[in-house]
Amino acid sequence: MIDIKETYLGFLERDNQLTKPVAAIQALLALLCELQPNTSAEMIDILQDAANTLKSSVSNSISLSAGCDLFLRFLTKNINASKDWDACRRNLVQNGNLFASRALDARSNIARIGLPFVRDHDTILVHGRSRAVIQLLQDAAMSNSVRFRVYITEARVCNEGVYMANILKKSGIPVCVVPDCSVGYVIDHTDKVFIGAEGVAESGGVINQIGSYQVAMLAKAANKPVYVFAESHKFVRMFPVSPSDLPGNEKLEFTSPVHPESIEMNLEAWPQVDFTPHQYITALVTDLGVLTPSGVSEELIKMWFD
Template sequence: REYKKAKMDDTKEDEGYDVVEHFRRLIESEPTLEKAVAAIQSLLLVVKHSKASTIMGLQVDLKAATDRLITFDENPSSVSLKAGCELFNIHVNRTSLDFPDIHECISKIVARGDDFAQMSMKSRMKIAKFGAQFIVNGCVVFTHGYSRVVCGLLTFAAKIGKQFSVVVCEGRPNGTGYKTAKFLISKSIPVKLVADVGVSVAMEKVDFVLVGANGVVESGGIISQIGTYQMAIIAKALKKPFYVASESYKFARLYPLSQNDLPETKRQLPLPPSAEHHIPDDEPLFTVSNPSSDYTPPSFISLLFTDLGVLTPSAVSDELIQLYS
């Protein structure tokens, strides 16, 4: 009864604030901002604009806003977005236990939330410092897709005087490899682009693999751009270290055992049509399957570079317990 009353009386969001619109504007205005951080900043404003008169009413407001954000953003990044939203809601619940007065609770949530958002945005620099230690002069780094944290790590390594080159897959069908190559070239880092089907050939000529992640799951495995898993398989077969760079707010309470256990929100990416071998869309015997993400088990991962330090996959579960307890 108390929950229903709170939901009826205390969920009137300020008409001047729309959590989804604010989230969208943040992403568009700051391309380097991670969606999980943008979601936390948007939820902070929900707290500031909430007209709830009880703690329960505030929690209902946040639950509704979180659901709207997750529904709005149906893509692979929603794994990290969900993890960020869950961490923030846990932060609110902890604060409400320490400060039962609604006004004092809100002021503490806002103060602590601002600190958390700032710490989250500084995570990439910590990761860059940890990961740069593994880059030595003359080495060749193999990466896949486009990852802000990976690009930041490589840029930092070049800035402190490391001499290295990068090999990147083209990242079909949306060409994320070209985006990575363009960015690294602008930082004066030599780049070689290879076809996705040429990973096994290119792997023999590199020193290690470095990729980002959309989410790090409880087992220490990762959910990342499609093609990451096959790259990890080839790297292990050729005895090449496979490193992952990821912020701790992407640690998610998920435990997939196979590709079939990935979140339902994964999106099918459209394949570019072939001008020479065009097949009509209405052909009944022809279908296209091209998921946007895949799952790489922890047995294929050597180390994870995070803002919490350099971790083995088995250490992720311990860090998750500390984050969520």
């Protein structure tokens, strides 16, 4: 039997446009193709176990678990569709592939729906790297109808801001990289804030690269709109009320002895995501359309509703 973690990481490596939930779905699909289970209950058990291993094998499992849950939900719903196993499996794999391809289309749909949010002479603040935001900004730049500038935060811990800035510069977008501590300095010169999402919680709050919370808070204080760009397969059945509710975010330690090495922060162990509550978010731009934060829970309830 294939190693689920290896397969998952392989999918991610081969295609850097792939998001974690879609990679997880494809890994589970690959496992499904190989299985020769005797009963449907056995198959669900195996896939459930695989999903659990996958979730526990990576440090930041939120968006991944969204994909796993969605796939298992889809599986349990469709498993009794046909009588014989081969037809059933073919059906499942077919639908699963359709599901995965739709998930990939989601990003271009977001870019299409989100295009009107970029206006002429805008200055946009972006925090963290997000493929949805990159595609949107590239499309906006290519449309040649709007001129805009982008502040990008460094997004330390993951340092993905610099990476994202280079991609945008290649598309000819004027970019200014700012350190995370100077968001307050630039927020007054910003018109709107764009962030991506690792996962969208049931309340409409988002789980995203660490620092998003403080950026959103500053934006709220300065009365600037905060838009979140996220595919609907990132909606998770999770409802944190504070950042400490996120899995994998252990409490930070306080220390007093001064060692030369303790001056360097250990960024490896630092939490990589935080939770931005829904009241700081103006709207979520998804492939289902532009949603208010409360609209997310409605979509989720519909999605999980039998």
